[in-house]
Amino acid sequence: MTRAAPSSGPQADGRLDTGGRLDGFRLLVTGIATADSIAFATARSAQRAGARVVASAFPRDGDRARQAVSTLDDPIPVVECDATSAGDLDRLGTSVDELLGGLDGVVHAIAYAPTELLGGTLLDAPTDRVGIAFTTSVVSYVALGRLLAELAPAAGGSLVGLDFDASGAWPVYNWMGICKAALESANRYLARDLGPRRIRANLVAAGPLHTRAADAIPGFGHLLEAWETTAPLGWDPTDAAVAAEAVCFLLSEAAAAITGEILHVDGGYHAMAAPLRPMAGEPTDPSAARTTAHDEVTDVDDGRPFDMTLPVREGATR
Numbered sequence: 001m002t003r004a005a006p007s008s009g010p011q012a013d014g015r016l017d018t019g020g021r022l023d024g025f026r027l028l029v030t031g032i033a034t035a036d037s038i039a040f041a042t043a044r045s046a047q048r049a050g051a052r053v054v055a056s057a058f059p060r061d062g063d064r065a066r067q068a069v070s071t072l073d074d075p076i077p078v079v080e081c082d083a084t085s086a087g088d089l090d091r092l093g094t095s096v097d098e099l100l101g102g103l104d105g106v107v108h109a110i111a112y113a114p115t116e117l118l119g120g121t122l123l124d125a126p127t128d129r130v131g132i133a134f135t136t137s138v139v140s141y142v143a144l145g146r147l148l149a150e151l152a153p154a155a156g157g158s159l160v161g162l163d164f165d166a167s168g169a170w171p172v173y174n175w176m177g178i179c180k181a182a183l184e185s186a187n188r189y190l191a192r193d194l195g196p197r198r199i200r201a202n203l204v205a206a207g208p209l210h211t212r213a214a215d216a217i218p219g220f221g222h223l224l225e226a227w228e229t230t231a232p233l234g235w236d237p238t239d240a241a242v243a244a245e246a247v248c249f250l251l252s253e254a255a256a257a258i259t260g261e262i263l264h265v266d267g268g269y270h271a272m273a274a275p276l277r278p279m280a281g282e283p284t285d286p287s288a289a290r291t292t293a294h295d296e297v298t299d300v301d302d303g304r305p306f307d308m309t310l311p312v313r314e315g316a317t318r
């Protein structure tokens with residue numbers, strides 16, 4: 001695949017001008033439900049970078065997706081597809097081939113877990129619906145990798161999925177977190193099996209963004225608070241474009257030698273070992289915070305207070 005070199009320089013909205021980076025690239029973007037969807041931001045970024053884009057949407061979200069894409073610079077076709085249905089996936093492949101004449105890239109932005117699998121503890125969650133969460137959130141990634149392999153040219157292609165860092169246990173995320181860990185593993189196996197076809201497989205691990213799926217997670221605000229205190233670059237949970245731009249990078253020839261990777265787009269949160277800032281409303285003087293957090297803590301040996309140099313915030317995740 002030969003692609004034009006990316007141009008640079010800020011646009012009116014302050015973002016880099018990525019025009020040309022995906023010139024002629026034929027792209028399927030799954031998972032548009034609303035204009036807040038990461039998939040929607042990705043379709044917009046990819047289109048602005050020169051890609052020809054087809055969207056797919058869960059049938060129940062078809063009308064909402066069509067409404068959202070009607071606001072793009074150049075509205076794109078929406079094909080309805082339940083990613084857990086083999087028949088739907090076959091029909092999606094046929095439609096995309098008819099619309100684009102092949103495929104250079106696929107974006108997987110699909111996840112679902114029944115509410116009872118989120119919140120509380122893992123031990124309390126009923127397990128009879130774990131299958132639907134796994135099939136929707138993980139198996140569909142492999143299915144879309146297969147679809148890309150069928151439609152990609154000999155020059156290869158690029159598969160990119162959306163991840164939420166699964167290297168540790170989060171509050172509330174529970175079975176969805178376990179599905180994301182499986183997604184990360186599936187990504188490595190797909191990199192292995194698609195590599196000989198010159199098809200790359202990568203994930204973008206985004207920080208928390210206000211979308212329909214995220215806002216439905218009980219305790220999602222708790223994750224936002226963690227980012228507020230810990231991301232060294234800061235984090236805007238309404239700006240899905242930062243994740244979208246990273247997806248476009250991984251789709252593009254600029255990432256030609258990258259596969260099996262997880263690219264964190266989280267303001268640097270994943271690299272920090274502890275909160276860097278107090279929560280709004282908490283004392284900014286560390287000694288004040290230390291007193292508050294530890295004034296009851298004493299050394300069992302001699303009864304003197306511990307000298308703990310880091311303030312501890314109740315509920316801190318890292």
Ligand SMILES: NC(=O)c1ccc[n+]([C@@H]2O[C@H](COP(=O)([O-])OP(=O)(O)OC[C@H]3O[C@@H](n4cnc5c(N)ncnc54)[C@H](O)[C@@H]3O)[C@@H](O)[C@H]2O)c1
Nearest residue numbers: 031032033037038058083110111162163208209211213214
């Ligand atoms: N929002 C966040 O904070 C965040 C952070 C990191 C990763 N992600 C991931 O980004 C991806 C997109 O989610 P989002 O946050 O944009 O939310 P969203 O609600 O906009 O998108 C989720 C999409 O999954 C689709 N979907 C669910 N079941 C489906 C099925 N059976 N077949 C086809 N599509 C189905 C929905 O229709 C929807 O379009 C997900 O994988 C999510 O886990 C989200």
